[in-house]
Amino acid sequence: MDTPILVLNTGSSSVKYELVDPGTRGRAAKGLIERIGQERGRLTHRNGDDPPYVRDRPFPGHGEALDALMEAFAAAGPDLAPVAVGHRVVHGGDRFTGAALIDDDVIAAIEELSPLAPLHNPVNLTGIRLAQKVFPDVPQVAVFDTAFHLTLPPEAYTYAVPRDWRERLGVRRYGFHGTSYAYVSRRAAAVLGRDLAELNLIVLHLGNGASATAISGGRSVDTSMGLTPLEGLVMGTRSGDVDPALGGYLARTNGMDAQQVEHALTHDSGLLALAGTGDMREVRARDDDEARLALAVYTRRIRKYVGAYYALLGRVDAIVFTGGIGENDPLTRAAALKGLDRLGITVDTELNESEHRGEREVSPPTAEVPVLVIPTDEEQEIAHQTLTLLT
Template identity: 80%
Template sequence: MAGHILVLNTGSSSIKYELVDVRTQERPARGLVERIGEEKGRLTHRTGDGPPYEREQSFPGHGEGLDAVMEAFAAAGPTLDPVAVGHRVVHGGTRFTEAVLVDDGVIAAIEELAPLAPLHNPVNLAGIRVARAAFPEVPQVAVFDTAFQLTLPPEAYTYAVPREWRERLGVRRFGFHGTSCAYVSRRAAAFLGRDPAGLNLIVLHLGNGASATAISGGRSVDTSMGMTPLEGLVMGTRSGDVDPALAGYLARVDGLDAGQVESALSHHGGLLALAGTGDMREVRGRDDDTARLALEIYTRRVRKYVGAYYALLGRVDAIVFTGGVGEHDAATRAASLAGLDRLGIAVDPARNEAGPAGERAVSPPGAEVSVLVIPTDEEWEIARQALALISGGS
């Protein structure tokens, strides 16, 4: 099948988009609408290496934002005639195990799942609704971040909480970053020249959001994020693992309610809480005790999960770094795996620090466990899944 798929990643105040050629994986256009709902918004539309097409105006809602995207394509090209529109949806619960064609029933189900991802699912739906209105005859495909993680076995997804919570309220581990994990695990197998069915991998998606995922034979068997994206590693603004009794303690001693605690842990925790900024580049660029402690806490948490997942898998063929930090921060990669030599895990300093962009090994030649850097491409993964669905898997 020839043509283009428009991939939309709708955030609370932004619309990230890419037009993907289904034959070549090339991106004839990509762009970002930001500060939706604020007084001064911006659209940046790129078509190649030349100067971008830019507009600054108010975008009261996502409808106006997508209207501006359509106008950008009309003004700066290329012609927009997609064969499908692919949407990133954060939470699919246990219902959506793979990409689906969007209809009214799917929209209702995503709405029902909004309490599990109140910051994400509603705005994902806003993008779907706007795109359905803009392209009423074009298939809309929802790709769920949780779908890849639904292969977790019961012993991995079950929390030791009251049965009623699990059965009536659906409390369990879901895991996220599944779209990224699906892509990089497949690419890692290709890089190693191995069949994915015979590989054990630990994928470290380190960005503003961060997670570790243990993958055996192409299937997720454990992951650090939980019922929500808050559990696990230290992130840009999310705390990661804390004592569950923290909310009760803060309620007793400071009068905070559950919503205030959840908001603080999600938006004012992580590197932001430790170093005053959630941007790893800014933390890395400083030379003070606060920044050094933040970096040690961050990398120590990653190292702890790597060790745990090594024990769980029994054998690890490769550790895969991806995400903005994982792909670009050599010091974080080295510190996250420091001291694991006896497990066959090591980072070669020269390869790690001087490696070219793109897919590469940063472990020593002949290492027992390969350490890889695989740039993620969630947009292509969304387009690939959408194409497979509308073409019947061909």
């Protein structure tokens, strides 16, 4: 690989990594370290087509996990000599409009923004600091989930809340899944054989976390997630849109404080609350009232956002599904777009239910608005942005 970039996605209890060549879109290796800080950790490392290198042992902290990553490359290959390390950072606030070369000022800014993403930014910083120790002479780059959405116009990102909240506390819509949207929108343009600058797209990133974004000319003009990743669509364990007065109501009637309400809406809601599981595959496998209601609520919310963004854009050149559910669940795709035929949006049953898993069109050839499935590749996008910044 001519330009190998190590991509690190550091989570609270996991590290996902890939060694990527953004020039050729090739991967030399990838891996996942799971259950960090728990009794039964696991590292799974894949070097090309070789059998996976697996180690089951505890990883008390992220430092031990990164040591294990280095051991995996040494034992199973390939040689690890990256020209740069690209890091996923969830929240860049309104300070970072793109990838940033990491220095002390960038680290301080990420730290200051941690109250906006308390579950993510601190562990993202842990990954950065550990990588700096392991690769002291290699450039480190932060790629922010929020950066893609800083093209939102003021009427899209402004909440109608007190000025002090907006100006002093940074209360506004930020949006997330930005690395996914950047990658998927470029690939959608390639599939359509058109210039991204001329396209209006509605992209639906449906996974355990889920969001919708209206993209015009490659720029985000509206998105469903807001100040935090809680707003918008129904998700695996997150509620999505609810009445803002819900917290006050629960405080008065159930004695709950703000942290308890936020925790419940983030971790105990969504599909989990409606069907007893946050895994769409398990919901799909059932045929009972709870599961049917969960699916109806989930897809109805998506359909509402598609309609709203269609009205906002005025013209839509494609609907794009991505993310684990968006890429792999044809029933969700069909249900989410049901009844939109008058808008030129429909899916072809045979194409939609095909076992093909690559980039593809699932609408009839004559459809006014193509419906695409584009597998996302956030690691490739992080590598791409890292290389672009450094060259």
